[in-house]
Amino acid sequence: MDFALSPEQQAVRDAVVRICARFGDDYWLERDRLGGFPFELHRALAADGWLGICVPEAYGGSGLGIADAAVMMQAIAESGAGMAGASAVHMNIFGLNPVVVFGTDEQKRRMLPPLVAGCEKACFAVTEPNAGLDTTRLETRAERRGDRYVLHGAKIWISTAQVAEKMLILARTTPRADVKKRTEGLSLFYTTLDRGRVEVREIDKMGRKAVDSNQLFIDGLEVPVDDRIGEEGRGFEYILHGLNPERILVAAEAVGIGRAALARANAYAKERVVFGRPIGQNQAIQHPLAERWMELEAAQMMVQRAAWEYDRGMNSGASANAAKYLAAEAGLKACETAMLTLGGYGYAKEYHVERYLREVMITRLAPVSQQLILCYLAEKVLGLPRSY
Numbered sequence: 235m236d237f238a239l240s241p242e243q244q245a246v247r248d249a250v251v252r253i254c255a256r257f258g259d260d261y262w263l264e265r266d267r268l269g270g271f272p273f274e275l276h277r278a279l280a281a282d283g284w285l286g287i288c289v290p291e292a293y294g295g296s297g298l299g300i301a302d303a304a305v306m307m308q309a310i311a312e313s314g315a316g317m318a319g320a321s322a323v324h325m326n327i328f329g330l331n332p333v334v335v336f337g338t339d340e341q342k343r344r345m346l347p348p349l350v351a352g353c354e355k356a357c358f359a360v361t362e363p364n365a366g367l368d369t370t371r372l373e374t375r376a377e378r379r380g381d382r383y384v385l386h387g388a389k390i391w392i393s394t395a396q397v398a399e400k401m402l403i404l405a406r407t408t409p410r411a412d413v414k415k416r417t418e419g420l421s422l423f424y425t426t427l428d429r430g431r432v433e434v435r436e437i438d439k440m441g442r443k444a445v446d447s448n449q450l451f452i453d454g455l456e457v458p459v460d461d462r463i464g465e466e467g468r469g470f471e472y473i474l475h476g477l478n479p480e481r482i483l484v485a486a487e488a489v490g491i492g493r494a495a496l497a498r499a500n501a502y503a504k505e506r507v508v509f510g511r512p513i514g515q516n517q518a519i520q521h522p523l524a525e526r527w528m529e530l531e532a533a534q535m536m537v538q539r540a541a542w543e544y545d546r547g548m549n550s551g552a553s554a555n556a557a558k559y560l561a562a563e564a565g566l567k568a569c570e571t572a573m574l575t576l577g578g579y580g581y582a583k584e585y586h587v588e589r590y591l592r593e594v595m596i597t598r599l600a601p602v603s604q605q606l607i608l609c610y611l612a613e614k615v616l617g618l619p620r621s622y
């Protein structure tokens with residue numbers, strides 16, 4: 235078994251680290267204070283082709299795997315860009331996987347290259363206020379009228395909808411009461427976010443101010459049939475294809491931001507002198523840092539295993555969920571320990587760790603909560619009765 239990065243992965247990491255070095259701590263501190271999408275990072279990554287890392291070469295991408303994309307996303311978060319940097323490109327990396335797998339050749343040619351080139355950005359519109367994690371209860375309706383569908387409904391928490399030109403949206407085409415299985419009757423569309431028909435209202439939130447999350451109010455959005463991905467009614471099945479890669483990438487980002495926090499805490503522990511010696515000479519400071527290092531490394535191994543399974547076409551459900559769970563916990567603890575190591579200064583924005591602490595919390599909430607991961611593992615791995 236080889237635990238090292240492959241030469242290609244090392245090259246991915248080196249190149250992404252070089253790009254991210256152009257966006258230092260002050261850049262992210264300002265984005266955190268003022269908001270404003272990090273267009274500059276998005277453009278820089280697009281210019282060197284990184285947005286197409288997982289897109290097949292035939293459509294302008296590099297055709298690499300999720301393991302390689304995880305290296306890239308981790309490097310972005312670890313650079314100090316945190317979740318603000320990672321989320322600015324996250325959806326573009328894996329999000330159009332249903333198009334890659336289920337789209338027609340015409341759709342792939344139309345939809346993928348603009349995303350890779352960075353001239354279009356996409357958001358992912360699944361979550362709804364009245365459905366929450368119970369996705370099959372979503373209420374947004376898509377009614378077929380000739381060669382188009384007309385959509386009505388509401389979505390919530392949709393990230394990057396302020397700046398996205400396109401959205402991948404899941405809507406109900408057959409009422410829940412009329413389908414045999416609750417996962418049927420939902421359809422997937424990749425279409426233009428027409429702001430004349432979709433009101434996008436930003437949610438004021440705890441962290442990651444640079445990357446907006448929004449309520450969407452959809453009133454008569456017209457979607458050409460050509461923008462439907464795959465067959466009508468099978469959208470839920472299609473989005474499942476993107477869920478495991480998304481969990482793996484979020485996990486990689488959580489390890490990345492945790493490592494950024496740990497590096498800051500470690501450097502501070504060496505420099506800060508109190509009672510006539512560096513605080514890092516005290517075991518009460520050293521031991522939590524050593525524990526955090528172990529937890530991040532262990533989570534990282536689960537990320538690699540999940541990516542390895544996914545890239546070989548194996549069932550990666552258990553390890554992708556476990557990776558997301560373990561990495562989110564390890565990332566959070568690393569950020570909290572970093573703040574405590576810096577003492578009062580940890581609470582000051584200019585030392586950056588309080589920003590990491592606010593941002594890392596996202597990885598525990600989305601794209602799926604920690605509780606639901608435990609429910610999934612209990613059912614699918616341990617064979618216990620379904621509890622939700």
Ligand SMILES: Cc1cc2nc3c(=O)[nH]c(=O)nc-3n(C[C@H](O)[C@H](O)[C@H](O)COP(=O)(O)OP(=O)(O)OC[C@H]3O[C@@H](n4cnc5c(N)ncnc54)[C@H](O)[C@@H]3O)c2cc1C
Pocket residue numbers: 357358359360361365366367368390391392393394447596599600601602603604605606609621622
């Ligand atoms: C910053 C941010 C960005 C996001 N970006 C996007 C995006 O771009 N696109 C998108 O579609 N969504 C996005 N989301 C939504 C995110 O995926 C959801 O918030 C998440 O899936 C949880 O849904 P909910 O908030 O409605 O929680 P709910 O479903 O209301 O659950 C609330 C709590 O109850 C727990 N719970 C519920 N049922 C059970 C049960 N049976 N057993 C145990 N615990 C249970 C949950 O674990 C959770 O802790 C984002 C969320 C955040 C915070």
